[in-house]
Amino acid sequence: MTFRATLRSPYLYKSLMCATGICLIALHCYRDARTSSQISKRGHRLRYEGTSARCDINWNPLKIAITEYEDHQVRGPKNGKVFVRNYKKYGTIPRRPKFLFPLLHFGPNNQLIGLRESIFVAIRLNRTIVLPTFLKHRTDKQIKNNNSPLISPNHRIDLVKLCEFVSCVTVGEFRDICNYEIDGIIPLRKLSVARLRNLEKRIRMRIVPKNPDAYRKKFISSVGRHSRLHRFVSEEIVPRFKSQKRCVIYALPYKGLRASDRAMILHDKVMTKLMAENPLTDEENTLLSIIDHTQAPRYVMSIAREYIRRYFEDENFIAVHWRYNRKDFISRSCVINPQILRIPYFCRRMSFRHFCNKDPITAKVCSTAKKFTALDFVYRIVEKKSYLKVRGTDVRHVYIASPKTERSFISDVSKMLRDKQGLAVLSSLHLEKFLSSNYKSCDFLVKTHLQDILSTIEMEVCRSATMFLRSIRSSWSENVAINRLISRNESWDRSNDSTIFAV
Structure with missing residues (x-):
């Protein structure tokens, strides 16, 4: 019954509603005089420093410090704790929970697909999901203007709805609980020391041990020794990824779960008719529920x-x-993002093939789009x-x-x-x-x-x-x-x- 044990944990929802009265989504915002319970019922309007007018957007917020997610500077444990509480006094979270922290990659919508897959894996492993950091698209001009490629998950998904569905914690709480140290890695792609070092900068936690040669000892499964994506079905999750390690990252997910293929193409008319004769499995129904709770x-x-x-x-x-667009989708030219990966990973691969030539269907799509x-x-x-x-x-x-x-x-x-x-x-x-x-x-x-x-x-x-x-x-x-x-x-x-x- 591990599935039910993970779903609908009130931990984050209750704990964050009981936190301080500082409003959610602004990096610099004024304190609201109302109680957190009043705010959670009616939402509230944010007012930002430097502006005389109110921001007329009604929020139904979780109490998340924005610097947990949008501060791209590298910080260590001594000066990096921006949101630390005694998590044990809130909710009904188990005494020693295990966590799964998705390290998302690719574009914004690929990150969303990766998050949904990560939630599915967390449910199967009975782990608490860590609300991840999100990256803007590499062509976003505001990365250059504002010097930060990161964006809070509050702008991508409804966190209240998600955390009523599954047990979850913020990245700040995760850092504090794990003492800024990752002790387990589920690698879905090849992970070198250099790549892990770059991920360390992004999440401000230690992944690679002091002896870099020992980093593979943190791998929970044997995958990650090859460059191709490791794919799996739901029945493989527990035997492959189950571990007693507490603070685990789920590295670079995107369509690793084979069940997602069927669920994500249900919109096709032919597939919809097929499903009438071949109903969705429990795994696919679970994935659709996850999609419903990550709107x-x-x-x-x-x-x-x-x-x-x-x-x-x-x-x-x-x-x-x-x-x-010919400057991104069709060309996929290398765009350097100096804040995260000095040179994008795919640009460093000498064997990188042009996106439009990676398979016959994509080649035909590009050819048709050009004409x-x-x-x-x-x-x-x-x-x-x-x-x-x-x-x-x-x-x-x-x-x-x-x-x-x-x-x-x-x-x-x-x-x-x-x-x-x-x-x-x-x-x-x-x-x-x-x-x-x-x-x-x-x-x-x-x-x-x-x-x-x-x-x-x-x-x-x-x-x-x-x-x-x-x-x-x-x-x-x-x-x-x-x-x-x-x-x-x-x-x-x-x-x-x-x-x-x-x-």
């Missing part, structure tokens, strides 16, 4: 709803994600609009999410849709202007994390569309599609969601 923060959903109400007038609309014109784009949307009209759903609005570098292309598409089809078209540029003008008193949103939070809000906008056209080989599109699948809004035509083009 976007409430304030992100609130902003997305306000945007839809104001500009789509709560009417039906088609959402499209165009991922294929896909604005007119092709328009035809695809008109085709879907006609399909919906035949079924009694009239669509007058379109939203197009895209990277910044593709906005000229999207502008051409938008002009053709407006002039030739009479559709009202909004895009990422419009949403960015909406955020900058309506939430300019929220420094964390406009000055610090605009590009990152913009992407999360866009995902919520696309999730709420009547129909969604996604990009193949995009984890952004993949996450939107799976979030639409588990949503309960029957007005969305999820069964006919499709890709922007076929390959």
